[in-house]
Amino acid sequence: DSGVTQTPKHLITATGQRVTLRCSPRSGDLSVYWYQQSLDQGLQFLIQYYNGEERAKGNILERFSAQQFPDLHSELNLSSLELGDSALYFCASSVAPGAGTGELFFGEGSRLTVL
Amino acid sequence: GIQVEQSPPDLILQEGANSTLRCNFSDSVNNLQWFHQNPWGQLINLFYIPSGTKQNGRLSATTVATERYSLLYISSSQTTDSGVYFCAVGGSSNDYKLSFGAGTTVTVRA
Numbered sequence: 001d002s003g004v005t006q007t008p009k010h011l012i013t014a015t016g017q018r019v020t021l022r023c024s025p026r027s028g029d030l031s032v033y034w035y036q037q038s039l040d041q042g043l044q045f046l047i048q049y050y051n052g053e054e055r056a057k058g059n060i061l062e063r064f065s066a067q068q069f070p071d072l073h074s075e076l077n078l079s080s081l082e083l084g085d086s087a088l089y090f091c092a093s094s095v096a097p098g099a100g101t102g103e104l105f106f107g108e109g110s111r112l113t114v115l
Numbered sequence: 116g117i118q119v120e121q122s123p124p125d126l127i128l129q130e131g132a133n134s135t136l137r138c139n140f141s142d143s144v145n146n147l148q149w150f151h152q153n154p155w156g157q158l159i160n161l162f163y164i165p166s167g168t169k170q171n172g173r174l175s176a177t178t179v180a181t182e183r184y185s186l187l188y189i190s191s192s193q194t195t196d197s198g199v200y201f202c203a204v205g206g207s208s209n210d211y212k213l214s215f216g217a218g219t220t221v222t223v224r225a
Contacts (some may be wrong), residue, residue: 058212092213100211
């Protein structure tokens, strides 16, 4: 158990819908990272927050948004869903402000299926 | 960004065999981690090893930062070792993300 909690574990929805994925970081960790793992793209970095502030953006679509709340949990919102958004979405956390300065720990992922 | 290459892409082992997985990266790193993704999709931390050598049971890892590669050794493999092994790197202290390699898929047969 990494200490990072993600909900829901599985989600099935239809095209055009909107979903919210939730992540609670390890106790004491201030950084939260979101990654997408699809079959053809591997593990892709989406976005990172540190202590409530957005720090870095990767390959995140405009239809996706995220935020980190004062209690440090984070949510990833996916809207206008398409078939290609079906993937495993991981949240990771670290105590450090960036991956260049500390170890990351990953949650078990949220598996999204868009039908 | 930093490019990460893993080899081999696939590995089939007989139970009890030893193996070496390799990770090459294109620039200096401050963070290097090895993960095991099990058949249920979970990403398990194996090593945080930006340099040096570490061992944990039947697994060990070595990173030679000056030559930009890391090796993961699996000894006396078991069927539970099956899955995908990822190497991921973080560059300078301004680098906010881990960049992942494509992974090595390991299948251990009984």
